Amino acid sequence: MNCIAAHSIKNDNILEIYNVEKKFNEGKRNEVHVLKGIDFQMKSGEFFALMGPSGSGKSTLLNIVGGLLNSTKGTVKINDVDIYSLKDDALTDLRGSNIGWIFQSFGLIDNLIALENIIIPLNLAGIKNKDARIRALELLTLVGLEDRADHFPDGLSGGQKQRVAIARAMANEPLILFADEPTGNLDYDNTDHVMQIFKELHKEHQTAFLIVTHSQHVASYADRSVELSDGRIIG
Ligand SMILES: Nc1ncnc2c1ncn2[C@@H]1O[C@H](COP(=O)(O)OP(=O)(O)OP(=O)(O)O)[C@@H](O)[C@H]1O
Ligand SMILES: [Mg+2]
Numbered sequence: 001m002n003c004i005a006a007h008s009i010k011n012d013n014i015l016e017i018y019n020v021e022k023k024f025n026e027g028k029r030n031e032v033h034v035l036k037g038i039d040f041q042m043k044s045g046e047f048f049a050l051m052g053p054s055g056s057g058k059s060t061l062l063n064i065v066g067g068l069l070n071s072t073k074g075t076v077k078i079n080d081v082d083i084y085s086l087k088d089d090a091l092t093d094l095r096g097s098n099i100g101w102i103f104q105s106f107g108l109i110d111n112l113i114a115l116e117n118i119i120i121p122l123n124l125a126g127i128k129n130k131d132a133r134i135r136a137l138e139l140l141t142l143v144g145l146e147d148r149a150d151h152f153p154d155g156l157s158g159g160q161k162q163r164v165a166i167a168r169a170m171a172n173e174p175l176i177l178f179a180d181e182p183t184g185n186l187d188y189d190n191t192d193h194v195m196q197i198f199k200e201l202h203k204e205h206q207t208a209f210l211i212v213t214h215s216q217h218v219a220s221y222a223d224r225s226v227e228l229s230d231g232r233i234i235g
Contacts (some may be wrong), residue, residue, distance in 0.1 A: 005016045011080040014176050015042040017063060020074030022060055035230030038074070044175070049219035051230035055105055058212045059180055061228065065176045065210070067095050079175055087162075096124060100169030100207075104181035104211035106161040108153040110140050114140060114164045115149040121171040139167040159190030166197055176208040177201075183218055195221045 008189050022035040034057040063069035118136035141147050143163035183191040219225045227235045
């Protein structure tokens with residue numbers, strides 16, 4: 001199947017992070033200095049795990065590198081573009097075309113069937129009507145759920161919901177996929193199934209993955225794994 005084609009890659013590094021700091025409530029009595037100078041780079045197509053204790057700033061870092069949260073300081077480049085130098089519209093475009101997101105709680109729209117959940121990002125990217133339906137069905141086939149296309153999220157198991165979310169995240173052929181505890185709500189078998197799908201997508205489409213996890217088992221699928229501790233990357 002060739003429903004997922006690679007975007008053009010401008011640089012050997014898909015993600016570059018230089019001296020990123022984050023303070024919440026800056027200058028106030030309740031200031032929290034969460035990230036204290038983060039530097040790391042991910043190569044195109046790399047599969048990367050980010051670990052660390054609860055509250056260490058993993059989600060904060062992921063949100064910053066994914067363009068969802070401003071840093072206090074530092075530079076984030078995706079595919080050679082400094083994302084915080086972009087105007088809002090350009091950042092939204094870059095997010096829509098280069099980045100896929102997967103969350104622990106799936107984030108599916110409850111009153112839309114599985115197929116429609118995947119059609120939404122396709123429509124936003126300008127793919128409409130029959131083409132969008134065909135493409136969405138291809139994506140559902142990719143995650144082994146073509147027979148659940150007309151099910152609402154309520155009628156799907158946790159593992160199935162996450163597979164629909166993966167199909168949705170892949171809809172616009174992202175260069176990089178960010179996943180925050182993607183298996184946090186899944187049992188061991190479903191975790192394995194989801195990780196196998198990630199590995200297949202990674203192998204077949206050279207999608208880069210940055211996965212936040214508490215689980216050594218999940219991290220063992222990664223090419224590289226690092227830990228966030230006291231606001232810095234170690235390992
Ligand atoms: N909007 C916010 N305002 C103030 N403090 C915040 C905000 N968001 C996060 N924090 C603080 O930043 C720190 C890091 O939070 P973050 O959610 O990034 O941790 P995490 O490593 O993802 O934890 P977990 O493993 O539990 O998901 C925490 O101390 C948290 O209280
Ligand atoms: Mg978190």
